[in-house]
Amino acid sequence: MKGSIPQGTIDRMTLYKRCLENLLNEDNRRQCITSSELGKETRFSPATVRRDLSCLGQLGQRKVGYRIDELYDTINKILGLDKAWEVALVGAGNLGKALAVYQGFKKLGFKVVVIFDNDKSKIGKSWKGIKIRDTRYMPEVIKRKKIKIAIIAVPFVAAQKTADMLIKSGIKAILNLAPSRLTVPDKIKLRSVDLAVKLENLSYLLARDKM
Amino acid sequence: MKGSIPQGTIDRMTLYKRCLENLLNEDNRRQCITSSELGKETRFSPATVRRDLSCLGQLGQRKVGYRIDELYDTINKILGLDKAWEVALVGAGNLGKALAVYQGFKKLGFKVVVIFDNDKSKIGKSWKGIKIRDTRYMPEVIKRKKIKIAIIAVPFVAAQKTADMLIKSGIKAILNLAPSRLTVPDKIKLRSVDLAVKLENLSYLLARDKM
């Protein structure tokens, strides 16, 4: 057990958990899994798996491995998934719609409870029972519902302004999907997904190989 | 100039480029930019910027900085963006639609030229002039058009099968948006975006802070 958990370890926890979940749902359920088996499944080295899991305390049984149910519960707890999170989504464009109607997040414990947009033609409508509201009500709704997590799915030019407004409204964590590096106070948790970076990574690798 | 360029540097190149592009489009265009200025703009340290840019060769002018146009061109070339890439998109769900109609990729030089799906009700339609075709024609179309890059936007359960088929069809690089760790041959370039990982990162950070 270390002081603080490395970023990479946290990322992998999600993948371990996903794998364990599958095992728990299998009919002829096994009790335990070894670091090698979990590693083979997730494509990480057994050493990495053990080092990662050691951050959770001493869960492993020598000669046997890790109890699947116990490991699953512990990871869930570490990841803050022992309770459900209400999420605000900003941006009711095509990407926003894809995220709003996607059922996968709810299963993980993230429930989009409100969508904000400025587009008058969308305000008032609902997607999968989630109301699209005027952005002007953001502070009120987020404060009232005590929402901590928001997803930004607005166009590039509106991203920083949206982040500022979310933070003023009391949001503590932001997942940014706009291709824009946001400036936020240190205490705000921020994770970004920049598809352009990923695509240009691929073109770099392809171009490099040609040489 | 180093042997091979670190992953982080490549990621940042996209962000430097984006910033330079803005500068080039400004009315009263400046000639040069220093590592500190570029760092302030992109929120990286001047040292990181210089170390990154040194991978491109010796482009800087002491006392002056880097010529914006030259730097921009050089980064573009390194990232393989001196030519346009045709992209195949697999999955015509909500996420697929969001990506297909998004105009940002085209500006970067990535043009979605075909969409594949199995859904009979979608096949034959077009989004923004891009035809949705039956997945069964994937090998033929990808080979004929010599497409090298594909984006996977299919449900979890179909992701690996889709990747296998893409690779058999001759695809060299994959951007995977499904929450599934794909197994691909070493020579295939793979980048993944796993939104669940990002969201669970945020819940981890929020839960940890509470403690």
Add this chain to the structure above:
DNA sequence: CGATGTGAATAATTTCACAGCG
């Protein structure tokens, strides 16, 4: 002078390899 480019120091992460234990 004032900026780059880089060797060296530092920090972070991954991997190795093996002691220790049920």
Add this chain to the structure above:
DNA sequence: CGCTGTGAAATTATTCACATCG
């Protein structure tokens, strides 16, 4: 014995600090 847990080594990335040069 066969696995975990972990020091130590190796690797990778970042930051510092300064010699260098236009």
